Amino acid sequence: MNLKLHRFSKFLYLVPLFLGFSSYAQNNVVIVDSLTKQLQRLPKNNVSESVYLQTSKGIYETEEDVWFKGYVLDAQHFYPSARSKTLFVQLIEDKTDQVVWEKKYEIENGFVDGHLFLKNELPEGIYTLSAYSAHSADGNAKEFYAAKKLEIQKTIKRKTTVAPIQKDSIVLFTTYPEGGKLVSGIESTLAFKAVNSKGLPVEVLGTLFENNVPLIPFKSSHAGMGGFDFTPDVNKKYHIQLNEPASDKMYDIATIEPSGKAIHLLGNTKEAVFFKIAQSDGLKEETIYLRLQMRGIVYGMATDLLKKELVIKIPLTDIPQGISEVTLFDQNAVPLAERLVYVNQDQKLAITTELDRSAYTVKEKVKLKIKVTDQNGQSIVAHLGLSVYDELYQNKQDSKNIKSHYLLSTQLKGNIYDPAYYFNEQNKDRKEALNLLMLTQGWRNYVWNEDNLKLQGNSFPIVFDEMEGKVRLKNPNDTVMKKIRNYSKGLMEAIRKTREIRKKGIFVISGDESNGKNFIMTDTTGRFTVGPKELKKGEGGNTYFQLITRKPVNDTPEPKYLINVMDVSFEEINKQRKDKTIFYPISKIVKPNEKVAAPSMDRITINKLKEVVITSKKKFRDKIIGKLDSLARLKDYVCRFNILNCSNHIGEFDNRKPREGQIYEGAGGIPYHYGDRTEAELLARINVAKLEGYYGKKVFYETVYDEVTITDTAPDYRNTLFWKPDIITNNQGEATIDFFCSDINSLFIGNIEGVSGNGLLGSDNFEFKVGKKVN
Template sequence: MYKRIFFLFIFCIFIDECYSQVAIDTVIENLHEQSSANPSEVLYFQTSKGIYETGEDLWFKVYQLDAQSFGLSDKSKTLYLQMINSCDSIVWQEKYPIESGVVSGHIYIDEKLSNGDYFLFGYTKGSFYAKDTIGIIPSRKVKIVKNIIHAQVPEPPKDSLCRFEIYPEGGNLVAGIPSILAFKTTDGNGLPINVDGALFQDGKLITDVKSMHDGMGSILFTPCLGSAYYVELKGGKKFPLQETIHSEGIVMRLIKRNKKELTFLISKSAGTAVQPIYLMCQIRGMLCCVGKGLLKDNLRINIPLDNIPYQGIAEITLFNGNMEPVAERLVYVHPDKKLHVAVELNKHTYTIREKATAKIKVTDESGVPVQANLGISVYERAYSNPVDPVNILTHCYLSSQIRGRIYNPAYYFERVDKERSSALDLLLLTQGWRRYVWAFNTPVYHGEMFLTDEISGVQRIRSRSKRKELQGSEQLVQVSNADGKAGLILADSMGNFTVDADIMNDFRSGYLYLKPLLPKDFKPELVIMDCFPQIDSVRKSRQPYYPIVDLSEVMNMQSFDVPVVSGDSTILLDEVVITRKAVRPFRDKMMGKLDSLVQKDLNPAWVCHCGGETINGYLNDYRGYSHHPAGCPTCGGPLKNKSMPVRGKSYDIIKYEPVGPKGEWIVTDLDFVVYNGPEFSEEELLRMNNLWRTQGYYAAREFYQPDEIDMQLSTPDARNTLLWAPSIVTDEKGEAMVTFYCSDINSSFVGVIEGVDGSGLLGNEVFDFRVVRY
């Protein structure tokens, strides 16, 4: 009998272990399915500065990172980029090639753009899915002004609303079990409000309530079933505790943390059965470890941090004996696991046009040298955007991971100490709080990848009589660019064709032109897929989240080397203290230039002024009329004295034709017309020439950096951006050196370094110096 009981006991343990393993495997499989349904890449924008003047070039670098490891990803080859103004209107839209997980490019800031905030949005096939309503669109905010003088921070909007929100740690409050109650107080603009008050139970004060950081705080209390709770702040505002207090359940609480492990206290109510529990830890969809224990009353479970390979937000989920999620907690881990970037300037103060040298050293958290891919920018401090608190750490580790607008995320990465760790924990208890995202009984949502790296289309034959001749055969399509470079691509028997990323890169100059190589009697037509309209429809269905700062605090901190000018051009001075003769900072608007790309001339009309025979000249190549159909003999060729016609202006038109004796060219008609623009639209002219046009990769440009000879010229040098180097790679010692020349601007300058090591470590550093006149 004893042997049978013992055997039955062993058998039950075996069945329980088997069931547990099957259940855990199911959870892991579900986690894998959910992770594979999410975008596989994260994008981060680094810009050459924060504020731009109209007429300048905006230089940028995009890091394409694996969504789990944050290592450089090469899954996508094409970046779709849009620049959008505050009214959600697109002011720039181009495609750029991605090479080894990095994009380096530029945007021209048109002179016609108005002052205001603009956003850069980036999309790749691996980072932006259709029907995904929770994903974060990678973005970067820049400010555009007509002149840097107008780059003042606006007055913050007034708001008297006070929103007090409460978040139980883990998810639920259970009667009789001590629990952490986190809270967050904000105004109607989402800015934090620091508060002081108390928590009352049935009208009796039980504990004080006071915010610790940016309107956030927490209290420890034991809820009672049937009691009414409310928080009363100083000033008399009351907020009832609307969270349901459950009679039975399980509560998870983080009670201890250090550099080696996290300690959680798991407690259950008296009426809940003894049962096995499972504690699962994951980071960005990667399962790190699973802990198991038998919960009788209270149970402590430790999670070794060695099991978590990366810095970032770890998700800790508690499952009961039926493998149902009952509590979840976000914890920030490994804040030191990053690139540590050190910069050493050869001087701290330079004179105008002096050469500067910066030595860079990159190590990991243990001081081991790291080979890193860095982007470096040096620009005048006045062009820093104080209302954009974003860098590579804040975007990748916070903004791309939790929903909602984060207030001043840079604060949490300025340095690692106990105060900031506690503040970051409060952020995750409130902003990052969630209530069980696990849903085993519902199908896993699978994102829909809809962007492509290549250009795809189909060639259709509109002539019914000719379709049978091409049935089952392949056709050729010519591809060319604005520089006249041409090649051939193959369309299959169904007419489908693609222009792959390699061809787009080889023909990189803006627009690509496609031409069917079939006789006109086939009436060929190309239908080319354009992804940008689809991007717009998906983008507009998502709630944008971008970090915010308190404008009033920024206004108090902001100072410029330039004088502040009022609307009537009066220079406003707060105080004048004469101490010595000084030189006012020299600053001029550094104008950019549009790309000097050779585009196809789809409007052939032009004006010839040769001989002075008419007041406004002859209008050529218009309505079949041309003064010089074979060239201009008196002007030395068709390009000399050639100008574009002006709308509304009157011109003589003359037609020559070879209809005279022995084919001589003679005048057959004369007229006097008002020019009202091209006879045909660009699309009509393209069709007339059997051409189709589509966006290829935007043309590459190089950032201008003067050399020693340039600096000896007497031409004024008004560069406000002294260096933009997006492709600096440190050597095996983790070192790199960059040099640049100061301009004629005598002011404060700031340098920004950001980068990755390719395997998951991210880092940034900021340095500054001064340029003076002697």
């Protein structure tokens, strides 16, 4: 077979392109330019951030803190994003779809250090922790990925049995032609996938028949997927029968085109990928174009004259790790065939960990050295999150990590079975399995496919970093305005303009007043903006907005105003999420010979104290509300005509304070009683608006044992020994961590994940034993 080898050569055009310059390519620069630009302008309408949540463990007990780290990364390049400033986080009970927690957290240079408390009254079950930023949550999207599944229990249970694998008949066996179609007379790969009614993979053994004669035996090689090469003939009939599991059903294969062009992957190495482009006999020679794009960025474009067959080599030097889409176009830029290829799997953040020992005694100090390099062994600065916890709290069926999330789950529509398998270097067949996933998932499920981007259209955010406040007249026709009308008509109009259009000043105050006051102004319509700066001021509590009023001038009183700040972020989230499908990895099937972790026999039983609720006479959350309560009490008055809070005598010298139990005019004959005012009543009375700030930060408790504290007889029941979401390696790519073991005698797991400034992703894990004696 004589194949023409067409090589890409480097060429700079908007983005780094590899453009093969033959005489044909030079004559078709316009088409090359069009195919590049038409794709690269589409992602501008798409969301620009992607969120991932790393938690301190996978299984929690009530009355524990869930520690989490939020990664807010650029959706195309995976480097930390500085666009969004606020992360909106919810915890949802899966069984009831009820939100049990929702708070706002500050995003600092693309990262969030967060926690939430699990109340004792929470039912046991599976919960979803989800997160939204202003540039990650798209109202038009039907899919949602920024989620982490957590299992919550009252008390950790002993698990000594393995749930049996349920037998299920195959409900779907599907074939996937490479490139999207089979062409008569052209060899290509026919991939297949078998799943049961629950979407779980089924391993199969079967045969391809040609005119009812066995032609090719085959079997699945990973997760119900497999494939084989063959040359179809449009004049013959084909079907597939499965021997295992045994079935009499005959499955048709994809339709065979009588003629056309096809694309076939010949090889995928560290240096390059090779494609064979072929067309049917009898078709005239034609200029073709081959485009390689990843996450909406065109990295390569080749063009040449196709006579019968040719081979194109695409160097991978300047292409990041991930799913790439290769599309074959005809001379009129019409797409003929497309294929997904996973490239540069070795291009990653390599994280290695080294413990000073493999086993420790209870309460002993652990020293951990971390080293981070790129795929070439060069030291690199990275932002890492590390958790060390009792293996009993590990959810072994959850195969989601930072690499599988960003490189697979968020790139393909649909739920992927056990995606972490493809990034575990212990799985020697992972590259072949990943190629089958690309074939059976189909390019139409690629999020960055051109057709998908067009269908999505202009996106609109669900939440915003900034909210709008509004100052308005309480009632333009109130008593104050009546007084204004007593002036001459011209003066009244001037005063009206002064009162209604003039910009207003507002004090911004934190809940405990420790941060002082900020000052903001409204526009001429009374509108003002509340952003991250104001939410930061109220961190751990509330931010208050106090309208600044002035004293009357020339007996012209100030009209009454109302100030309001509305945060409807979570209302919008709750409305939108009902229309979205959460794509989450399908749990790995636990095989009968795999034992689930059980508590150590000598594990100490923890008796939890009953919850103690402290109540007070005044249920005010912070000092500001208490102060407002005092001010409200002072603002009650009785005028000289014995009228309670008379609007005609505001601020007059002979007003007096009301007395408890006395009856005054205007009170409906009811004896005066100050009573307990709600927060809403106090805020309305004093004309102050309130907005909940960022949820407060909390430092993870680290026990330190020295010569004195090591003899402490109080038991240490910590099942999470260490949590640190903000480890930053030095210029040598190194970091050293120290922590202490607890009294729990068990196997402990360490999980570490992170990202570099240029978007390399990595993860690693380690384990060690803790016991009363070290063997």
